[in-house]
Amino acid sequence: MTTHSKIVLFIGPLPPPSHGFAEINACMLALLEGHGPTRRIDLAPKGATFLHRLASALAKVGAGIFELLRLSTTFENKTLYLPLSGGIRQIFDTCFAVLARLLSWKVFIHHHSFAYINYKPWYSRFFFAVSKNATHIALCECMGLSLEKLYEISSGKITVLSNHAFLSPADVPGARDNHELVLTLGYFSQVSTEKGCFTFIETIEAALKLNLKVRGLIAGPIQGHLVSDFNAALKRCPQITYVGPVYGQDKWDYLKRLDVLLFPSTYINEAEPVAILEASKCGVPTIAIERGCISEIIPANTGFLIAKQENFVNACLNIVVDLSTHPEKVKLNRETTLLNFRKRQASSAKSLEKLINEITAH
Numbered sequence: 001m002t003t004h005s006k007i008v009l010f011i012g013p014l015p016p017p018s019h020g021f022a023e024i025n026a027c028m029l030a031l032l033e034g035h036g037p038t039r040r041i042d043l044a045p046k047g048a049t050f051l052h053r054l055a056s057a058l059a060k061v062g063a064g065i066f067e068l069l070r071l072s073t074t075f076e077n078k079t080l081y082l083p084l085s086g087g088i089r090q091i092f093d094t095c096f097a098v099l100a101r102l103l104s105w106k107v108f109i110h111h112h113s114f115a116y117i118n119y120k121p122w123y124s125r126f127f128f129a130v131s132k133n134a135t136h137i138a139l140c141e142c143m144g145l146s147l148e149k150l151y152e153i154s155s156g157k158i159t160v161l162s163n164h165a166f167l168s169p170a171d172v173p174g175a176r177d178n179h180e181l182v183l184t185l186g187y188f189s190q191v192s193t194e195k196g197c198f199t200f201i202e203t204i205e206a207a208l209k210l211n212l213k214v215r216g217l218i219a220g221p222i223q224g225h226l227v228s229d230f231n232a233a234l235k236r237c238p239q240i241t242y243v244g245p246v247y248g249q250d251k252w253d254y255l256k257r258l259d260v261l262l263f264p265s266t267y268i269n270e271a272e273p274v275a276i277l278e279a280s281k282c283g284v285p286t287i288a289i290e291r292g293c294i295s296e297i298i299p300a301n302t303g304f305l306i307a308k309q310e311n312f313v314n315a316c317l318n319i320v321v322d323l324s325t326h327p328e329k330v331k332l333n334r335e336t337t338l339l340n341f342r343k344r345q346a347s348s349a350k351s352l353e354k355l356i357n358e359i360t361a362h
Helices: 020-033 050-072 090-102 122-130 141-151 197-209 224-236 249-255 274-281 312-325 327-360
Strands: 004-012 038-042 075-083 106-110 135-138 158-160 183-188 214-219 240-244 260-263 286-289 303-306
Touching (some): 004 020, 004 050, 004 327, 020 038, 020 075, 020 327, 038 050, 050 075, 050 090, 075 090, 075 327, 090 106, 090 122, 135 141, 141 158, 158 327, 183 197, 183 249, 183 274, 183 312, 197 214, 197 224, 197 312, 214 249, 224 240, 249 274, 260 274, 260 312, 274 286, 274 327, 303 312, 312 327
Parallel strands (some): 004 038, 004 075, 075 106, 183 260, 214 240, 260 286, 286 303
């Protein structure tokens, strides 16, 4: 049997559906494929019903296990790149990690969630027990420190890579000056309760009651069961416009219309939201609840942080009042946001290049 020199196996969810986790996975896969022989197993379940999705997921797990076994017989140097799930699907990831360890694969685990850092579920404890010798890729310093403390991962096994690395600064022009008198506040995420769509609407309504000159723009796909309630909320507030899901150039055109992005998410998996990074790429500062890595991607004068225990509407309203009466602060935050993004992106791009070389070199 002919034995080849090296292979990288990617096992993780890819678009569709399109969301931050899958999009970053797709970017990473493209880079790996550009650097050498790479195989992929897309774990995104497909199907209209729960049973269909479960059957799809199990079939793809079986395919991943088969690939690990098959490639072990034909390649001397083998690397598994595993973007870790945030919830119960870590059980499947554990199967891959255990088998890779038994077959002497080099393993890189990319973390994208704070769900198992905010608390320690049994399946996460088991996963980390069998993967301590892998290289763990954290999104920020606080995530890396948490992994070290909670799961006893050696600091030498942890590398930090921000999602800034996957965004090029050359795609859109820099921040524009806004000469309008109306402050445009944006929502850019899945339209869901945990992502804060109704909190956003409530904030706009509260600002209008104070006679502030604001308007709202909402972009993102709607969860099916919320359509009726969401449409009713929009009907009460005609100063809010829903533009639907935006992709490609439409996404950048939407972001360039904003003065400030509001990010009232209480989503438990929130780590380093790509939406905030994409807004900052356009020079748009963010007002966000302090969760996950968000405090590290919104430094001073690039947005505003609201503590988890605070009431978002009240705290955000105070900020909006200040920005409405001091438009020069909006301009300052926009300029600083863009400069900070370019600096972080350049630094992260170098870290990504180093990491890709580590994954693909044998």
